[in-house]
Amino acid sequence: MIRDEIIELVGRALHAAQAAGDLPQFAAPEVTVEHPQRTEHGDFSANLALRIQGLAKMKALEVAEALRRHVPAHEAVSEVRVAPPGFLNLYLGAGWLAGQASAIADAGERYASSDRGAGQRIQIEYVSANPTGPIHVGNGRGAAIGSTLANVMVAAGYDVEQEYYVNDAGTQVAIFGRTLYARYQQLFGRDVTVPENGYPGEYVLDVARGIKDQAGDRFLRPEGEEPSAELGQLGIQVMVDHIREDLALMGVEYDRWYSERSLQAEGGAYNRVLDLLRQQKHVVEREGAVWFASSELGESKDNVLIRSDGMPTYYATDIAYHYDKFIERKFDRVIDIWGADHQGHVSRVKAAVAAIGGDPSKLDVLLYQLVALRRGDQAVPLSKRAGEIVTLRDVVEEVGKDATRFFFLLPSANQTMDFDLELAKKQSDENPVYYVQYAHARIAGILAKAVEQGISADGADASLLTHEAEQTLLRKLLLLPEVLETVVDDLGPHHLPHYAQDLASAFHVFYTQCRVIDAENPDLSRARLLLLEAARVVLARTLGLMGVSAPEQM
RNA sequence: GCGCCGGUAGCUCAGUGGAUAGAGCAUCAGUCUUCGGAACUGACGGUCGGGGGUUCGAAUCCCUCCCGGCGCGCCA
Numbered sequence: 265m266i267r268d269e270i271i272e273l274v275g276r277a278l279h280a281a282q283a284a285g286d287l288p289q290f291a292a293p294e295v296t297v298e299h300p301q302r303t304e305h306g307d308f309s310a311n312l313a314l315r316i317q318g319l320a321k322m323k324a325l326e327v328a329e330a331l332r333r334h335v336p337a338h339e340a341v342s343e344v345r346v347a348p349p350g351f352l353n354l355y356l357g358a359g360w361l362a363g364q365a366s367a368i369a370d371a372g373e374r375y376a377s378s379d380r381g382a383g384q385r386i387q388i389e390y391v392s393a394n395p396t397g398p399i400h401v402g403n404g405r406g407a408a409i410g411s412t413l414a415n416v417m418v419a420a421g422y423d424v425e426q427e428y429y430v431n432d433a434g435t436q437v438a439i440f441g442r443t444l445y446a447r448y449q450q451l452f453g454r455d456v457t458v459p460e461n462g463y464p465g466e467y468v469l470d471v472a473r474g475i476k477d478q479a480g481d482r483f484l485r486p487e488g489e490e491p492s493a494e495l496g497q498l499g500i501q502v503m504v505d506h507i508r509e510d511l512a513l514m515g516v517e518y519d520r521w522y523s524e525r526s527l528q529a530e531g532g533a534y535n536r537v538l539d540l541l542r543q544q545k546h547v548v549e550r551e552g553a554v555w556f557a558s559s560e561l562g563e564s565k566d567n568v569l570i571r572s573d574g575m576p577t578y579y580a581t582d583i584a585y586h587y588d589k590f591i592e593r594k595f596d597r598v599i600d601i602w603g604a605d606h607q608g609h610v611s612r613v614k615a616a617v618a619a620i621g622g623d624p625s626k627l628d629v630l631l632y633q634l635v636a637l638r639r640g641d642q643a644v645p646l647s648k649r650a651g652e653i654v655t656l657r658d659v660v661e662e663v664g665k666d667a668t669r670f671f672f673l674l675p676s677a678n679q680t681m682d683f684d685l686e687l688a689k690k691q692s693d694e695n696p697v698y699y700v701q702y703a704h705a706r707i708a709g710i711l712a713k714a715v716e717q718g719i720s721a722d723g724a725d726a727s728l729l730t731h732e733a734e735q736t737l738l739r740k741l742l743l744l745p746e747v748l749e750t751v752v753d754d755l756g757p758h759h760l761p762h763y764a765q766d767l768a769s770a771f772h773v774f775y776t777q778c779r780v781i782d783a784e785n786p787d788l789s790r791a792r793l794l795l796l797e798a799a800r801v802v803l804a805r806t807l808g809l810m811g812v813s814a815p816e817q818m
Numbered sequence: 819g820c821g822c823c824g825g826u827a828g829c830u831c832a833g834u835g836g837a838u839a840g841a842g843c844a845u846c847a848g849u850c851u852u853c854g855g856a857a858c859u860g861a862c863g864g865u866c867g868g869g870g871g872u873u874c875g876a877a878u879c880c881c882u883c884c885c886g887g888c889g890c891g892c893c894a
Contacts, residue, residue, distance in 0.1 A: 301838085305837070311875095314836075314874070324874075348837085349837080349875080436893070436894065553892050567892085569892090577893085579892095604887085604888055605889065606889085607888070608821080674831075676832080678824070679824065680824070680886090687830095687843095695856085696842065702856050705856090709853075709854055713853055762832060765842070769842095773859095776849090779853070781853050
């Protein structure tokens with residue numbers, strides 16, 4: 265991308281200046297450039313002179329001037345200036361910029377893809393909500409973040425595997441099984457109530473009904489007896505199917521659904537990992553429970569692996585799961601995306617990864633802060649009476665997949681957010697989703713009209729794209745590769761919707777100022793159609809990565 | 819009490835070492851005989867939570883205090 269070429273140019277200028285004796289010899293720091301806020305400061309600005317003034321024992325302005333004299337010629341760069349207190353400002357040439365229209369249009373949907381990831385195998389695990397209930401609004405945020413990040417990393421050349429960890433074992437599942445059995449018995453007229461600590465939601469009754477329709481009274485046992493484990497597992501399966509459907513409504517698809525239970529099954533990683541930890545003397549028994557002596561590894565406390573009732577904790581199976589990720593499946597990198605309420609879990613999982621022979625620096629845990637639901641000024645409680653919650657499905661069905669994803673992506677992950685249902689639904693200028701999609705539909709409309717009138721971009725002379733609005737739009741189009749790199753480096757998908765709004769804005773300005781289809785100016789029309797094609801490509805790509813549709817009309 | 823996250827324009831948020839701190843919405847004032855007005859232009863609006871420090875340069879890094887959210891050994 266152009267930014268990296270500019271960095272390269274500045275680096276070469278430094279070496280050339282040193283070789284020519286205009287600057288003294290010293291080890292050069294890494295060169296960085298940025299986009300100045302003010303356009304008169306150029307397209308790229310390097311602060312190198314300011315940073316090396318001490319090393320050079322010269323005034324920053326003089327260093328910058330020495331650098332400027334040695335910047336090699338480059339087809340994209342029309343001018344290099346020095347500005348106080350010592351910036352080196354580089355300007356892109358109008359002709360080169362104009363030429364990018366055809367380069368982008370030709371790249372099509374591959375535009376902004378890169379091989380930065382070099383095929384590195386990376387696993388992204390997200391949502392992974394307990395299958396004991398429907399997936400709720402907060403999980404939706406994780407879904408939007410995770411799947412968007414996955415899309416972008418694929419575009420950046422990573423070999424990505426998206427995974428949902430199904431907590432189909434443990435206490436909560438057992439409680440779900442007992443709740444389900446109570447509901448199941450109710451369907452046969454037995455006077456039983458949902459257990460005290462059970463799941464009061466109506467959905468469990470629906471699950472029971474479905475099982476009764478399929479299997480009749482097969483799971484009914486004499487009164488007072490415990491339910492079969494099979495019933496619970498069947499119920500979990502039904503819940504997982506629902507979760508899969510709910511996430512599919514949001515455009516989220518996984519490569520793999522990984523069963524926690526399978527870890528504990530014969531040949532699963534759980535026993536091997538426990539043996540491994542025992543061998544390494546990381547395990548102590550105390551108060552009837554088995555503990556991971558994590559405080560010896562710098563953690564603030566020890567953590568229970570096996571409870572006094574003999575059941576493994578979530579933590580224990582999670583260690584086994586990460587053993588599977590790092591040691592057995594040998595992912596180069598692992599990203600876990602969790603709600604902020606799991607924050608306390610982060611350092612102990614990292615400690616465990618180190619203990620089992622993994623490299624904790626290859627584990628990134630992306631935490632997102634919690635979501636509150638709003639309808640205008642009105643707060644919407646996430647859980648209503650009797651265990652009923654506002655589900656993700658409710659939200660998607662009310663405001664649509666596009667608005668749901670866009671709104672979840674907008675704030676950075678470590679910002680708590682209010683999801684405003686009223687705003688997300690609004691078809692007005694208050695709603696940024698429509699602003700961006702409208703830009704795409706508008707372009708599609710003009711392109712369709714051009715086809716109608718028999719005009720095309722074939723043989724366009726891009727060098728006619730000299731209007732300020734055209735050049736501003738071109739600059740925005742060139743930014744997408746940098747945005748994708750930032751998303752990958754910061755694990756920050758929120759940059760995408762912000763960029764999308766900027767891009768849409770640049771297009772709308774262009775549209776207002778520049779007539780595209782103009783019978784009086786066929787050459788300019790062709791050139792502008794080419795620019796439109798490029799803009800459409802970039803807008804569609806940006807929306808596509810977010811999992812938001814790019815409509816031809818609205 | 820300890821840990822993590824946040825505090826930036828009236829509201830919702832970008833911006834994590836650069837130049838005069840940005841955007842959307844809201845408010846006010848404008849733009850259309852032509853490709854989609856779900857648009858465009860301008861104005862108004864800031865002690866970047868407070869204080870101290872580091873630096874040529876701090877919203878950004880360090881220290882400290884205040885406020886809010888989340889979490890803190892047998893839930894996940």
